[in-house]
Amino acid sequence: MYKVFLACLPVAVAFALPALIAAQTATPAPADWSGLRDVHLDIVPRTEEEAARIAAVTALTDDFSAAQPFEQNSGGAATVRARNNADAFSQPSANLSFEEELDFRVGNGLFRRLWVSPPASTIASDGLGPLYNARSCQRCHLKDGRGHPPEGPQDSAVSMFLRISIPGGSPMDEIAGYIATQADPNYGTQLQDFSLPGHAAEYSLGIAYEETLVELSGGETARLRAPVYTAEDLGYGPLHPEAMLSPRVAPQMIGLGLLEAIPVEDILAHADPEDADGNGISGRPQVVWSLVHDQPMLGRFGHKAGNPTVLEQSAGAFAGDIGISSPLHPNGWGECTPAQTNCRQALDGADPEQDGVEIDRVGLDLVTFYSQNLAVPARRDVDDPEVLRGKEVFNTSGCVACHVPSYVTHRLQGDTAQSFQLIWPYTDLLLHDMGEGLADNRPEGRADGREWRTAPLWGIGMTETVSGHTYFLHDGRARNLLEAILWHGGEAQSARDQVVEMPPEDRAALIRFLESL
Known part of the structure; x- marks a missing residue:
């Protein structure tokens, strides 16, 4: 029509x-x-x-x-x-089409899947962590909607986390205007607040708000709350002295x-x-490097447009949020840094039947198809x-x-x-x-702070x-x-x-x- x-x-x-x-x-x-x-x-x-x-x-x-x-x-x-x-x-x-809707339903099942620690009775669901922010995609994007900051001390920050980086690193000469940053040596590029038994979580999220009054026309007013974020209960030593933290709430899908x-x-x-x-x-x-197409591409997805495709956004979330390896991010330890030796040496869920990763390209494509068609x-x-x-x-x-x-x-x-x-x-x-x-105040790709x-x-x-x-x-x-x-x-x-x-x-x-x- x-x-x-x-x-x-x-x-x-x-x-x-x-x-x-x-x-x-x-x-x-x-x-x-x-x-x-x-x-x-x-x-x-x-x-x-x-x-x-x-x-x-x-x-x-x-x-x-x-x-x-x-x-x-x-x-x-x-x-x-x-x-x-x-x-x-x-x-x-x-x-x-009818056939495409079936693929959508299967992708939805993978999006909602609760991953478990390896080894497990089925290779289809093991590979969680060792460090992670959530056990499934759906836990952050609840009902495929927006996440939220924790509402009081009893509420989990499961749909929110802190990105982290430090200045420096290798500039990407292929991308004009690229601002070089690198991972924190102890904590990588994303802080995880959950972990498997035997591993310390990286941190817990602290938020303090200060409210200010804004006067509007007609005698109306509004109040704004300015947040201050802290990484508390650090599990792997201090943050780098130049660490830059940035909060992220899961966006709607x-x-x-x-x-x-x-x-x-x-x-x-x-x-x-x-x-x-x-x-x-x-x-x-925003211009970022595409792992799929092996060249610079227009960034479209993420709060700073850090990913060019839904596939790459999905694969990055599997690795960083859940600790699940894929053909794009094949490391079984997810986001663990070289300094986190026990994490890197832990058993993972990679299996030859899944091409040596925890979610193979077929599964990743189904999750991507689901995400593209909400x-x-x-x-x-x-x-x-x-x-x-x-x-x-x-x-x-x-x-x-x-x-x-x-x-x-x-x-x-x-x-x-x-x-x-x-x-x-x-x-x-x-x-x-x-x-x-x-x-x-944290650059990402060509985006400044x-x-x-x-x-x-x-x-x-x-x-x-x-x-x-x-x-x-x-x-x-x-x-x-x-x-x-x-x-x-x-x-x-x-x-x-x-x-x-x-x-x-x-x-x-x-x-x-x-x-x-």
């Missing part, structure tokens, strides 16, 4: 593109972005006529009297109806395959690292007058300069669920300076339904959508200040719009 709509759309259709991002969409890619290849190998090139139709349908609107065509279907033909329960993010793409299918050139079209158009927005592409729920109340007013506030306040509303994915041979879909993720997948308040990838907003209004909370941002410090907005700084400072100063009814409409996504 959506493919028919795009194919029949007249070239002359004109949704006015505000000057806000007009220059961004015409920005040529500088030399250090050249050669960035797309994730997919089976792309059908666009014709000039098709590109013109796509540009028209994805241009920003200046008509807020009604919803745009197909706007309620955030994931195109893959969209599913919005369920009013915790399973809303756990549905397969609506356009999967929906729509990942669609984000992977957005053409590289469509993402780079919004990049403006020197702010050539003078609008204060300087989005930069469907985006349909939007709610797209024609509600307050939602439409909130959409206008979102656009005119400049939020769309980073949270780009829509794209059309690649046309792919084989007609996969992600092929040629009009989608509404509300992200540019680029790195932006978010100000000192959100800075973790103040930069974060623009988070997709689709599904954000269903967070409480799925996850039972409303914690947002990379570390869950924001307790609601308004707090998340008020933490924006750096390139987003102007948009944030407009939200503070706008009439209260416009601010309420903006939140109502976000809740409809």
Whole structure:
């Protein structure tokens, strides 16, 4: 249905593109972005006529009297109806074939699998640890939704951990702008707070908050909580004196395959690292090394876009979060460092029947397929007058300069669920300076200590339904959508200040719009 709509759309259709991002969409890619290849190998090139139709349908609107065509279907033909329960993010793409849905179900089983310590009665489930953050993917991404910081001393930090690195290491000459870092000699690149018997856990997470009052227009106020993170109860000696820690909460899982299918050139079209158009927005592409394709590629996944593909994101999580080896990360000890000798010498779950690793390529591909095809729920109340007013506030306040509303994915041979879909993720997948308040002061790839990838907003209004909370941002410090907005700084400072100063009814409409996504 959506493919028919795009194919029949007249070239002359004109949704006015505000000057806000007009220059961004015409920005040529500088030399250090050249050669960035797309994730997919089976792309059908666009014709000039098709590109013109796509540009028209994805241009920003200046008509807020009604919803745009197909706007309620955030994931195109893959969209599913919005369920009013915790399973809303756990549905397969609506356009999967019967056979593909079976693969999705098997992948779901592997995603939910509780791994156990080796040796075990079955080779299919052993290999956990020795150090880990969770026993399954589902334990962090509960119901495929967002994680959260611990809520009091009795709550586990199972869906949150600290990344760690130190300055230095070998620069990656193949990637322009790469900021060299290296693993902490005792603790590696990720701190694990669980361990198998006979092994010490690396740490326990400590968080202290300090609240500040923010005055808003109309006599309204909000309170922001600024966190301080500490690595306590260290199991393997002190951290390196230059150790840089960065908190990470597990993100929601929906729509990942669609984000992977957005053409590289469509993402780079919004990049403006020197702010050539003078609008204060300087989005930069993250470029990272792909283990699968053995070359630099555009980073898309993770809070700092540190992975180029869903496959690599999945394999990295198996190794770092659960201690499970795969063809991409074949070490049976997971994240254990050379200094953790007992950990490296422990029995692992690798088996010749699984190609000498704990999850083989077949299993990894099934988990990846599951992750790529978690469907985006349909939007709610797209024609509600307050939602439409909130959409206008979102656009005119400049939020769309980073949270780009829509794209059309690649046309792919084989007609996969992600092929040629009009989608509404509300992200540019680029790195932006978010100000000192959100800075973790830890570089990753080309991202410096103040930069974060623009988070997709689709599904954000269903967070409480799925996850039972409303914690947002990379570390869950924001307790609601308004707090998340008020933490924006750096390139987003102007948009944030407009939200503070706008009439209260416009601010309420903006939140109502976000809740409809």
